[in-house]
Amino acid sequence: MLDCRGKPVIGSVPVEAAGTRLSARESLAFGVPPAKPGTMFALAVAGGVTMTPRDGRQVLFGRNRPEVHVCVGEDDRKVSRRHGELVYTAEHWWVRNTGRLPLRLPRSRLLFPEEDPLPLAEGYTPLFVRGSGGREHLLELYVSGADGGRPISRHQEVTEPPRTWRLSGDERLALIVLGQRYLLHEARPQPLPWRQAADQLAELRPGQNWGPKRLEHLVSGVRRRLSKAGVAGLTKEEVGEPVGNALNDNLLRELMLSTTLVPPDLAALDGE
Incomplete structure (x- = not known):
């Protein structure tokens, strides 16, 4: 669907010309197609978007499908209608919580409402939005790096053992x-x-x-x-x-x- 200026839209939120819709066919954990370094891929079960980097660009996510770029937890009223946003500034994508409940990032890092936004590293970042009844809604994020492509497959390489600690x-x-x-x-x-x-x-x-x-x-x-x-x-x-x-x-x-x-x-x- 296009808006009055000819831009593709998700619900009623226009996606800038530098962004495209993303179908929920495959997890971003497997990598992303070749893209300009710094391109943001954001994906939930209902689909998502890609957005190339430019100062001030935003990707909104939350429960209210017509007013966000990526719909998360559409049937769960514990998820805020606009629960968070991804903003590109200072050569990084940043995640900000605009909802009521905290967002959970890797290493159990919680991002609460009104806290300073956190920068996202290149590569894959899973983000979880807590819902009702113990549910957690996954928003997958991927920031393309300098190579702009998928990780190299290493199907036949020897598995690296974990680093265990010597104990008496x-x-x-x-x-x-x-x-x-x-x-x-x-x-x-x-x-x-x-x-x-x-x-x-x-x-x-x-x-x-x-x-x-x-x-x-x-x-x-x-x-x-x-x-x-x-x-x-x-x-x-x-x-x-x-x-x-x-x-x-x-x-x-x-x-x-x-x-x-x-x-x-x-x-x-x-x-x-």
Whole structure:
């Protein structure tokens, strides 16, 4: 459909001549067609748009199809009618939240209404809009880079192994006990309290003088070692006050994401 000036439109929102409609046939995670560097691709289940970079250009997204470029969560009233916008300025695309609920970006980064916009890196970025009943609506974003094309296929290349962390026998057992709720896939896991974990270690390894202070000292050593190696969120300076369980929570999540600890390690709790 064209507007009165001959521009293609989505609903009643005109797409500038530099932008085109995008059908929801394939995920942007697989890459994008060759395009001018800095071109924005935005795609939801109902379709999307592409937009070449120019200062001041906008891509609007939200529930109200006639008034946005990309419709997200059309049947979900928890999604705002205009929930956010992508704006090109200062040689970057920026995402701003104009809705009521936060947007979720990679690494669990939440962008709240009225916060400063965040710049988008080149390549693929999944953005989630929280809806009703635990639903999350996906908006896929892709900013084309200098090569302007799809990633190179590497079907036959050897898979890169994850970077696992070296642990001593005592460190491994202590962290399995401390992080057993994570290994059990509980919905909202937390580390065991020091006393409870130390008592369980004393049962598993009698005669080794396990106590809360020894356990805390051992785990702190692992955090320091991984922090020096570049793992974020393992120091009080990074987390801020109140610290609570944040340091050990971040440590245990890193150990699981890196496959240093895996669910079969729970066999150690049975003395195996």
